Structure formats: structure tokens, C-alpha cells
Amino acid sequence: MPQTLYDKLWNDHVVRQEADGTALIYIDRHLIHEVTSPQAFEGLKLAGRKPWRVSSIVATADHNTPTDHWDEGIKDPVSRQQVETLDSNIREVGALAYFPFKDLRQGIVHVVGPENGATLPGMTVVCGDSHTSTHGAFACMAHGIGTSEVEHVLATQCLIQKKSKSMLIRVEGQLGKGVTAKDLALAIIGRIGTAGGTGYAIEFGGSTIRSLSMEGRMTLCNMAIEAGARLGLVAVDDVTINYLKDRPFSPKGELWDKAVAYWRTLRSDEGACFDCTVDLRAEAILPQVTWGTSPEMVVPVTAVVPDPAQESDPVKREGMERALQYMGLSPNTPIKSIGIDKVFIGSCTNSRIEDLRQAAAVLKGRRKADSVKLALAVPGSGLVKRQAEAEGLDKIFVAAGFEWREPGCSMCLAMNADRLEPGERCASTSNRNFEGRQGPGGRTHLVSPAMAAAAAIAGHFADVRDIL
């Protein structure tokens, strides 16, 4: 019987299965960061248990770390304690690799894993972080887990799971100039909703997906969780294999050839059955901007803010009204007329080299509007930062009035000092526009890096296609 990619990955990791479908799933890669791991390490210790396989662990500090004045360390004592707790836990337990604060290869865990070849096709990848779905771009069964499950994986190298349903999101055609994987992700969420993928593993397929770079595929799978799906998947092809060649933890020599032969089988078979299929045309997708407090509250940049009065479902209508009030917006306001205070280019969604190149292409020879108080460019890792500097991108950002920062999660969730003040409006390349996400009272509009750059220049949202 033809199998989906998800079927293949699932079957390859079942240690044992109960009659009701509850299965023990083996975990190949365990990514760890400072926020969701301390209680797990503590629990392990209290129970007198040892970690099962420390060579599965790759760890880094990212959520709390500052993005400037690294020479001054972490000023917030509570943040510092969390990062130091990770240091001591990893020192005690061990790991395949640890990239601590200030390490050259430190960065956002979902950027660090793939760029070091620590994320390989066919793996199960877990992390106490919902955006672990990112790694599905490499045909990995990758998803976020809670801290109890972090402890479970540490102790047993397994998770207790039930198989999800499968959804194919098929995108055909060519994305227009200035339209990126981020716009595609937002358009998909706009279409199926933030709960549209709940209970599903989503595979992204079609010619549009195949034409995306690994960076673009990571952006797309990263946002699968915002559509409610625990995991997103893209099949292996030459783009995947070429990306992984010669990465530090990628297999070498004979093992590489053997691995590649297996990896090439990691795609859905012809005629494989999905529980649900959604079709989109790439040409129909325009640059997207969110207007509300959920990623599904999204429209093309050419549109206006929706009017709750047009919504027939009373719960939805109230949700829209509440969102508009929080966002300080009125119905029917053209998106392009909405002014912004800050710009954030970064996060596990959009802080890779291609994202920085796309933003820099828009910013080159231009400058941010004076009304934009702060524009941050935060590379996803030390390696991304170095690559960008080698290409001279940092100079373009700085000349455009951006601050060029050290790597980390930064203003995506504002656990460090980078944040919005109450009422401030931000064009952000991150993944969540929830109330208070980027700082209490802050107003987040999710966009692509190119659109964030365009907004920085204009001082309000602008159609990047008019600039390129």
C-alpha cells in the first residue's frame, strides 16, 4: 500500500504499540534550551534517573540571552540564573554539542540544529519549544513537547504518542516577485485557521514547495504550529541533500552515501492517501500582513482591516472586536496606511541568511523612516551573523538605520530586554501576534522580512512589490 511520508517516519520509530494505537516512539534528536528544561533535569535527578542517551542532546541558550552588550553578560538576575542552570545541567549530564551564551555557534535552537547538520532527514526531533516543527523541512518527525516530556525523553529516549491524521497542503505555481515562504505560511493559516491543523501532521507539497530553499521550507514548517499542527513536513530532494552536505554533524564518506540513499526514500508514495487535502495557487498569494491578535487574522497588504459587523458567528465577531480594540485599529482602514513604531527582523521563523538577504535587498541604498523609533536585525545564530557580515549585509542594515545585534530569540517573545512598550506597533518577522507577546500592550503585525524592510522605509506598511 502506498505510504505517506508521515506513515514512513512513524513506522520507522515505533518501539512498541498497544492495541488502542498508543505507541512508544523512539527519539533521535533532543534539542534543549534554558527555559523549558530546568524542571526536567531537576525531576530526573529527584527520581534518581540517568539520561538514556546524552549523544542525542544538542543544547543552546537562546530565549533569555541579550542581543547587545555581550561584554556585560546577562544583567537580569533571573534570566542569568536560568542560563547558568542550563550550563550546569549540561556540564553534569553531557551532550553531543552545547553552544552556550557567547559561543560562536550559539543561536536560536531551531537555527542552530539544521545549520550544524544536527537535524537530519528521517529523524524524530523534539524540543521543549512549539516551533520544533521547523525541522520538518528536513523530512523529520519534529514537534514541540512540554517539560514533563522533556524529562520523559531524557529518561527513556522515547515518547508515548498516538498517530495524528495526515493533511496534504499542495501549492502549485510560482510565487510572485517579493512574495516569500512567510507570505505563503500566513496565507495558509488565513485559509485553514489557527486550529485548522489541530490533530494533523501537515505535509507541504507541490511545485511551489519544491522550488523553495531550505530556509523557505523551514519558515513554512515553523509556522505549521500556528495552524494548529504539531508537525509540518517537506519531502527530501536535491535541495535538502545539497544543504546538508559537509555540515559539521552531517555524515561523511561512505556513511554519507548510505544516508543519502535512505533519505531519498523519504517522500510520500504516488497514490498515498491523506485524510485531508488543501490546494492553493502560488500566483494568488500576495504579501501578507496580520491585523489582529491571532495569526489567522491576516490579509494581503492591498486589503483593508476587516469589519467585525460582516462576521456572522458571534464568538468570532467578539474576538475580532477585542482584537481591533487591542490593536488600536478601526474596520476598513487600508493596511498600507497603518504607521509603525518599531521593526523586528529575526526569530526562528525568519532569521536565517536568506531572510537577511531578502530584507537587505529591499533596504540597500535606503533608510528607515524617522518615525520608526527602533529597527532591529537579529541574526538567528553566530554562524548566520558571520555569514551575513561576510556578505556585507550588516553594513546595509546599519546604513538603513537598523541596529545589528547578537543572535537570540530577542523580540519574538521579549524574554530579554528587546521589547515593545505599551501601545507601540511593530512590523515583525516573528510568528505570534498574541496580546503582549512582544511586550505588554505591544501591537504586533506579522510580515515577511522583505515586507518588514519595506515598512521600515515607509514608516507604515507598504507593498514590497512596489519597491523591488
Added chain:
Amino acid sequence: MEKFVKFDGLVAPLDRSNVDTDAIIPKQFLKSIKRSGFGPNAFDEWRYMDHGEPGMDNSKRPLNPNFVLNQARYQGASILLTRSNFGCGSSREHAPWALLDYGFRVILAESFADIFFNNCFKNGILPIVLPKEEVDALFGLTEHTPGFRLTVDLAQQQLVRPDGHVIGFQVDPFRKECLLNGWDDIGLTLRHAEAIREFEERRKQQQPWLFA
């Protein structure tokens, strides 16, 4: 984990969809390296008039009178009634820790986000999915009946209203057993340690690059 036994609790309504984990427990409280003490900061941004930070004396902070859980009639509630996609967003287990610490043992909703749903079971919270009609009816009853309570019987998979009306619900059999017995997942899994080791050995042979 504490056993989940049949109990009777006060119901509090939170009539919103898409309540995200940032709203349940804002990020500044995730810096704690402990599992407990998150209750006073559950729904912090909605619950208080001022901005909360770790280390504040929450008993002295001004409460938001418009936030439903602050109403006198819902104090001591242990059952939270809400709408669809509850717990969406981050995987932070601090969200169920905060709800549990606040006093909630049961959450009734039209639907839940996947990771949050899973995290609840690991902490002795029972998340129950109900059809929209039942949720609508319960919101009506909660609003119009001061002190509205429900009896939650996990063994029978039933919610019993004070008027005797019984609402059946579904729960995964394995998770039900774990909750009823207060079992530790890790202990259960380690009973299969031998099977895990065998699987791991096979995997090393088949995909040696994963163990290099």
C-alpha cells in the same frame, strides 16, 4: 502525580476562543526554574491592572474588575469553561502548571491546542472536549446560576449537572488510566526498557550515522 478522583467543583466561565499560552502565563514568569508558584500569575495581563514581574507581592496588586475570574462568585473555582482552541501557542508547561496552581483540575472547551492538551494530562488536569451546544448551554447555566457546580466522574466519563442532566465525554483510555491511578509516565515506559534497547540496537545497524 496526584490521582484524579471523582469530584464536585465550582465552574468559572472564560468566554473566548483562542486563549493562548502567552495569555495563560506571560513570558516574564517563565524565567523560574521551579514547577510551582505560577498560580498568582495565571492570566496576569488580564487579571491585574498593573504590569506583573516575578518577585512582586501579587496580593497587593490592583485587580482588574472587568476580568471574569476576579468576580467574587467565581472564587474557588476548579472547573474552567471556555471556547475553542484553548491553549494555543507555545509548548510551555508553565501554562498547565499555572492553571493547576490557581486551582483548576478540569477544563471544558470546544477544542484544545494539541501540545497544551497533552501537557494537561501530565499534570493531573483533565481537559474535556464538548460539543458546541453543550458548551453554549453550560455558559448559560454558569451565568444564570450563582454557585453553579458540576460533578466530574472520570471513571464513568460523565459530567453531572445539578439538575441531574448527564453529559458524557470521551477520553483516551490510556490517559484515563494514568489519571485515575496517578501513574508516572516515565515509570511506565521504563518497564519497556528492554524493548527500547533492542530497538536502539537495530537502529544503530540500519542508520549508523544517527549514532556517529
